[in-house]
Amino acid sequence: MSDQIAALLLAWYDRHARTLPWRGINDPYRTWVSETMLQQTRVETVISYYERFLNRFPTVTALAEAPEEEVVKLWEGLGYYSRARNLHKGAKQVAETYGGLLPTDVDSLRKISGIGPYTAGAIASIAYRQPVPAVDGNVIRVVSRLAGIRENVGIPSVRRALEAAAGLLIPAERPGDFNQALMDLGSAVCTPGTPACERCPLQAKCDAYAAGDAEDLPVLPRKNPPKVIEYTLCLVFSGDRVLMRQRSESLLHGLWVFPMLEGKLSLRQAPAQIRKQLRLVPEEIVPAGEARHVFTHQIWEMTLLTMQVQEGEKAPAGYRFVTGDEMASLTVPTAVKAAVKVVRDRWQKKLPEQV
Ligand code: SF4
Numbered sequence: 350m351s352d353q354i355a356a357l358l359l360a361w362y363d364r365h366a367r368t369l370p371w372r373g374i375n376d377p378y379r380t381w382v383s384e385t386m387l388q389q390t391r392v393e394t395v396i397s398y399y400e401r402f403l404n405r406f407p408t409v410t411a412l413a414e415a416p417e418e419e420v421v422k423l424w425e426g427l428g429y430y431s432r433a434r435n436l437h438k439g440a441k442q443v444a445e446t447y448g449g450l451l452p453t454d455v456d457s458l459r460k461i462s463g464i465g466p467y468t469a470g471a472i473a474s475i476a477y478r479q480p481v482p483a484v485d486g487n488v489i490r491v492v493s494r495l496a497g498i499r500e501n502v503g504i505p506s507v508r509r510a511l512e513a514a515a516g517l518l519i520p521a522e523r524p525g526d527f528n529q530a531l532m533d534l535g536s537a538v539c540t541p542g543t544p545a546c547e548r549c550p551l552q553a554k555c556d557a558y559a560a561g562d563a564e565d566l567p568v569l570p571r572k573n574p575p576k577v578i579e580y581t582l583c584l585v586f587s588g589d590r591v592l593m594r595q596r597s598e599s600l601l602h603g604l605w606v607f608p609m610l611e612g613k614l615s616l617r618q619a620p621a622q623i624r625k626q627l628r629l630v631p632e633e634i635v636p637a638g639e640a641r642h643v644f645t646h647q648i649w650e651m652t653l654l655t656m657q658v659q660e661g662e663k664a665p666a667g668y669r670f671v672t673g674d675e676m677a678s679l680t681v682p683t684a685v686k687a688a689v690k691v692v693r694d695r696w697q698k699k700l701p702e703q704v
Contacts, residue, residue, distance in 0.1 A: 354495070354554050355520035355527055361550035362530035365537070367392075370399055372529070377451040377476035378409050381439075384471045385432050385463060388485075389645075398427050409451065412437060413444035421603060422680045430604060430682070435463030453477045475525035482515040483528045487535025492518070493567035494539060497556030503570025539563075577648045581614040582607050582688050583623060584637065584653060584695075588660040590670035591692050592627075593679070600644065605679040607688050608668065613652045623656070627665045631656035640687035653688055655695065 366372070369392065371383035382402060386395045402423055406412040412420065417437055424433035439462040443451055451472060452458055458469035470483030482488070489502055489511060496514040500507045519527055538545045546558050557563035584607055585592035593605045610622055616634055623631045637653040664670050671679070673696050681689055 351518045352520070354518055354551060357550045357554070358530045358534065359520070359523060359526060362526055362533065366526075366529070366533065370396060375476055377472050379403065380472050380476045381451065381464070381468065382436070384468045385436050386427065388432060389429055390427060394427070398424070406440075408449060409440045409443045410449040412440040413449070417603075418680070422678075425680050426683055428683060430601060430680075431599075432463065434603070438462040439464060451476075453479075455479070455481055471528065474519070474528045478523075478525060480516075480519045480521050480524040482512055482519060483532075484512050484515055485532065487532045487539075488515055488528075490541065490567055491531055491535045491539045494544070494557035494563050495551060495555050497560065499562075499566065499568060501568045501570055573646075575643065575646050575648050577650060578611070579613045579650045579652070580609040580611060581619065581622075581652045581654060582609055582640075582685065583619075583627065583631075584655045584688060584692055585623075585627070585629060585631065586655065586657040586695065587662060587670045589696070590672055591676065592629075592664060592668050593671050593676065594668045595679075600647070601682045601684065603680070604682045605671075605676075606682065606685050607692075609651075613650070614654070616654075619654055619656075627668075629658050629662060629665065631658055633657055637691045638687060640685075642684035644684070649684060651685075651688070653691055655691060 369383075371379050383395065383399055386399055386402075405423060406415060406420075415437070417434060420437045421430055421433050424430055427433075442461050443449060451461075453473065455469045455473050458464050458472055459466060464472070467483050467485050470481050473479040473481045474483055484492075492498070492511055492515045493502060495518075496511070498507065498511050498514065502508055502511055515531075518531075534549070534551070538549050542564060544563050546552050546555070546563060549555070549558075552558050555563070557566050583592070591607070593607055595605050596602055608627055610626055614622055616636065619634050620631055623629055634654050634656040637655045640649075640651045640653060642649045642651070673693070676689075676692070
């Protein structure tokens, strides 16, 4: 049965596989970089980042020797920056422990920073041709439907059963292609909600198709809704500089943002709060729009205010007044891109949009 599934899926993959820059090469480092970038990110977005990254860091050693800021800067706009930091940390580990060559077995791979069970499986199967599973969200969906797993896949024993079922499907020949085919099937055919079973090469072998309950699978753990947090972003100008700080919090750690005061402050409330929290005396406070950014567990709803302080006024502890050139060299998260636009417009002597 599993042989037939592998043959059908590989035949489908041979006809439908997308040509992507990280396919058809046997380089574990490139698989590692691409699989790390592809987590939570669309293929179309990843392609240009992947090419830029590999041009700059063609080997594990080149990545290991680079300063972290440069690695994070190249990641700018891709989000989930801890991926970049862990990849860099992992490259240093591989350079020091394995002379720059990624180990071949899954257990050693999993000990490297930034390599979880999925990425270890992807590297071992794609680059080293080992018949091991690489279970991501797509694979969970396909295998739970195919094998008819109707229990909550968040329960460890169910998850283990699903991984075992995925492992049994993998052929000794072309295990990497098989894993990639499973991922492609999950993203293009066996999609969340209503899958396109009429186009599926595995229809005749699928338990959920036969039972007519594919739409109900997989049974996923209930997620907590993301927490909505309101912030007032203070774009504080001093001459031709704007006030920023490097985040020390785990979310967007090390990235540069503008002062963010909790809550949606009105023009009447803002001066006192800015004096109290930033120890600055702001003048000409002007509304500059609203922005929203959705993270996995949080949603930021931001009110933007521009203001200025006397030139020469000292930046509060932990903050710096930066010029336009300095800001361009810092890594600023997409979450505050609306604020960056307001700052740039002002530097170009345009008036910020009024609310
Ligand atoms: Fe998914 Fe339908 Fe194919 Fe089953 S038949 S694997 S539910 S697309």
